[in-house]
Amino acid sequence: MRNTLRTSRAVTLTELLVAMVISVIFVGSVVMVFTLTLDASDETRRSSDAHNRARAAAEAITQDLKFLQVDPLLGITADTLVLVDQPLAYGDLVDNDRDGFLDEETVDGADDEPTTDWVDQHQVVNFRTERSAYVGFPDLGDLGVDDDTVFSRDQVAFLRTLGPSAIPGVPIRERVAYRIDTFDGEDNVLVREVTTFDPSVSPDVTVLEPVVFDVVSLDILAWNSNTDGFVPVQPYWLTAWDSSAFPFGTRPLNAPLGVPPFAYPTSFFVRVVVSAEKVPLAEIGPWFLQNRPLKTETAQTVVNVESVLGSAEYAVYVRDP
Amino acid sequence: MRARRGFTFTEVLVALLVFLIGIVGVWAVFPAALKSVRESSAKGRAILLAQQKVEEMRRDANLANSLINEISALPAPSTALPMPTDDSLTYSFSGESLQFPVPDASEPASTPGVPRVIVRYAPDFRDTEPVLYELRFLGP
Numbered sequence: 001m002r003n004t005l006r007t008s009r010a011v012t013l014t015e016l017l018v019a020m021v022i023s024v025i026f027v028g029s030v031v032m033v034f035t036l037t038l039d040a041s042d043e044t045r046r047s048s049d050a051h052n053r054a055r056a057a058a059e060a061i062t063q064d065l066k067f068l069q070v071d072p073l074l075g076i077t078a079d080t081l082v083l084v085d086q087p088l089a090y091g092d093l094v095d096n097d098r099d100g101f102l103d104e105e106t107v108d109g110a111d112d113e114p115t116t117d118w119v120d121q122h123q124v125v126n127f128r129t130e131r132s133a134y135v136g137f138p139d140l141g142d143l144g145v146d147d148d149t150v151f152s153r154d155q156v157a158f159l160r161t162l163g164p165s166a167i168p169g170v171p172i173r174e175r176v177a178y179r180i181d182t183f184d185g186e187d188n189v190l191v192r193e194v195t196t197f198d199p200s201v202s203p204d205v206t207v208l209e210p211v212v213f214d215v216v217s218l219d220i221l222a223w224n225s226n227t228d229g230f231v232p233v234q235p236y237w238l239t240a241w242d243s244s245a246f247p248f249g250t251r252p253l254n255a256p257l258g259v260p261p262f263a264y265p266t267s268f269f270v271r272v273v274v275s276a277e278k279v280p281l282a283e284i285g286p287w288f289l290q291n292r293p294l295k296t297e298t299a300q301t302v303v304n305v306e307s308v309l310g311s312a313e314y315a316v317y318v319r320d321p
Numbered sequence: 322m323r324a325r326r327g328f329t330f331t332e333v334l335v336a337l338l339v340f341l342i343g344i345v346g347v348w349a350v351f352p353a354a355l356k357s358v359r360e361s362s363a364k365g366r367a368i369l370l371a372q373q374k375v376e377e378m379r380r381d382a383n384l385a386n387s388l389i390n391e392i393s394a395l396p397a398p399s400t401a402l403p404m405p406t407d408d409s410l411t412y413s414f415s416g417e418s419l420q421f422p423v424p425d426a427s428e429p430a431s432t433p434g435v436p437r438v439i440v441r442y443a444p445d446f447r448d449t450e451p452v453l454y455e456l457r458f459l460g461p
Binding site: 033 | 376
């Protein structure tokens, strides 16, 4: 009887309190770890998703730019290639180049880093150096010198020939444009606008398609292999381009007067910055006034224009002058 | 009466311990999944970086291909340089493969004397992944 009573006794208050404390600590720890894990998972997923979107956008643009080719029947027109530079007055509020200043750089070639590491990224092969003569000129050299983020909303548009139309001698052409715009009432969308000029179809058809949503910045630079008065004569990055408006006397580097200039840049630098924030960019509002960094993901690349790179003029006047 | 007795304190603690081990086991899966997503993202950045460097090389090469020939002759990777906008990645050039250091006829990526861009994690970021991406390229 005594044994039975002992085994069925209730827990004491002390035991109950100890068990409760242990339970609270245990459950609290599990909940905390679980919450942290979910947050980290969510953050990683958003970051990865933003990077994939940025990369998809950069690849879409580069695929179009890589195969630019002047239509010999049409020649150079006002629509051949127009790159419009539209830098914004603010950046991501992050000191990306770690020089102690936020978003202080502009794409002007000025080297205001405290260090003197102007060495070109090709230093490894010993004979390529930063174009120091270009400091102060609109040249980015190795792109590593002036690289703190300042957002841009550049626009690029170009004309291309698709193929023969129903009317002999007049091919189907299309004008392609990339810009950050509004799509279906949503702001900050990188759109691709295609206007098709088919002589057998009237009127011309324009299609606006979204490439990526929640885009912060589109930055495009053009590597100019024409001479236009800079000394010494070397290629350099331009922030704008208009194939139909070369300055007088411009020609391929080292080419004699009278040789027509390259209508296209040799390369494009394309940088797409996409928001990795939890809420859409439009709902955040002017983040640069809220004094906090914007979570972003960046995809950047360089693409060569094959029609320029493979031309005889490029080999003669630029590769081996 | 014995059948109605409650759990002893020791039994409760043991049960909690078993439960805890189970939870930790499940929780341990999360970091692996996150790591996988991060590595996928890093590889995407590495591919773009390698492509960028190759395009620059093709653009800047002279007719004699001096730059590319010099890279082809490098027996070991050049000094790793940080990616300008992402200091978690570095890139270097080499004529030899780091992924496949021993030449193997059945593995084209191991062929020596071919110029390559090699992208790795920066040493102070992670040193357990020697090569993130290796891209071979030819002249212009």
